[in-house]
Structure formats: structure tokens, C-alpha cells
Amino acid sequence: MLRLWDPFDDLMRFESWFTPPFFGFEGVNRAPAVEVRGGDDEYVVHAELPGVKPEDVEVELQGNLLTIKGERRTEKSSSNGYERRYGAFSxxxxxxxxxxxxxxxxxxxxxxxxxxxxxxxxxxxxxxxxKSRAAELPAGGKSEAQARAAAAAE
Incomplete structure (x- = not known):
């Protein structure tokens, strides 16, 4: 099929040089924002994973290492630009x-x-x-040791 030249097609291709993957952003390991808190009974890790489904996340324990990893999958789109981050994270x-x-x-x-x-x-x-030892003292306000020391000094 014969197609006419459209100068805007060239412009759109030029714009694509400044969006992923030309600049190498795609496939980069992006670590999620994480908050770790310690309480009396447990530690709690909160990781921000917007748009990620539970089946796309793995939480692994190996010895005393906790690893959170997964993939934020790209939504199919006809646009030429990306605003959200996609790809693997760990x-x-x-x-x-x-x-x-x-x-x-x-x-x-x-x-x-x-x-x-x-x-x-x-x-x-x-x-x-x-506890306070003052609550355990006899009515005179002196401990037995203090009373003996005072008696010996007299």
C-alpha cells in the first residue's frame, strides 16, 4: 500500500528519542519507596507499589535477608510518552x-x-x-542499715 509522507510522522519519531527506551530508562531496577518501623512486638515494612498486582510481587526470606521484588507491568497505550515507571524492582x-x-x-x-x-x-x-525503697522504710524514715549506723555512732 502506498502511503503519503506526513511531516508530523517525522516529528513524532524525533520526540520518541527523548522517551524510553532511547535514554535507557526502561529495564532499570527501581527500588520502591520503603518505610521500616520497629514496635514493641514486631518490625513492619511498608513498600509503595502502586499499580502492582499481588501476583507480580515476591517476598522472599533467605537466612536473615528479606527481599521484595517484582515487576510493574506496562499498560498498553497508543501514546508516545511515559509518565509512570514500569519494569522490574527489587x-x-x-x-x-x-x-x-x-x-x-x-x-x-x-x-x-x-x-x-x-x-x-x-x-x-x-x-x-x-520501686522506691522509701515505701519500704520503717516509720522513722531510716533503713535498718542506717538505723544501725546511727546507733553505732552514738
Whole structure:
């Protein structure tokens, strides 16, 4: 089929030089934005994964390494420009030794992956009651040792 030359076709091809993959942005490993918090009973990792489906995310434990990886798939589009980032991503964390590895859970909801890392019983924060010895003193306000020292000095 014979096609007429359209100068705008050349312009569109020129514009494509400044969009992926010409500049090498496509296929680059993009680490998701992550927030890690530690509480009394567990550590919690929140990773921002907008537009990613649960089947496109892998959460792996290898020894004390936690890896979040996956792929943000490209939507089919007829436009020549990209605003969103697509491609593979990966992020690895070194976990503290006090994590119960067999109880780690992960869930993806509203574009945020949440990984719960429970702490072992030994590592959990415990409150220690602080006692006052003044409450245990006899009515005179002196401990037995203080009373003996005062009697010996007389």
C-alpha cells in the first residue's frame, strides 16, 4: 500500500528519542519507596507499589535477608510518552537476629505492601516496674542499715 509522507510522522519519531527506551530508562531496577518501623512486638515494612498486582510481587526470606521484588507491568497505550515507571524492582533488607522468620506475613492493599516481622519473645520490649525503697522504710524514715549506723555512732 502506498502511503503519503506526513511531516508530523517525522516529528513524532524525533520526540520518541527523548522517551524510553532511547535514554535507557526502561529495564532499570527501581527500588520502591520503603518505610521500616520497629514496635514493641514486631518490625513492619511498608513498600509503595502502586499499580502492582499481588501476583507480580515476591517476598522472599533467605537466612536473615528479606527481599521484595517484582515487576510493574506496562499498560498498553497508543501514546508516545511515559509518565509512570514500569519494569522490574527489587529491594533487600538485612533483618535483625530477633525476627521470628517462620511467622513473617505480607499483604498488598491499596498499592502498599505491608510485611510484618514478629520479634522473638526475648527481644520484645518489657516494662520493668521501678520501686522506691522509701515505701519500704520503717516509720522513722531510716533503713535498718542506717538505723544501725546511727546507733553505732552514738
Amino acid at each position: 529491594r533487600t533488607f538485612l533483618l535483625p537476629k530477633d525476627v521470628k522468620l517462620d511467622e513473617v506475613t505480607a499483604e498488598l492493599e491499596n498499592g502498599v505492601l505491608t510485611v510484618h516481622l514478629p520479634k522473638s519473645e526475648e527481644a520484645r520490649t518489657r516494662r520493668i516496674e521501678v
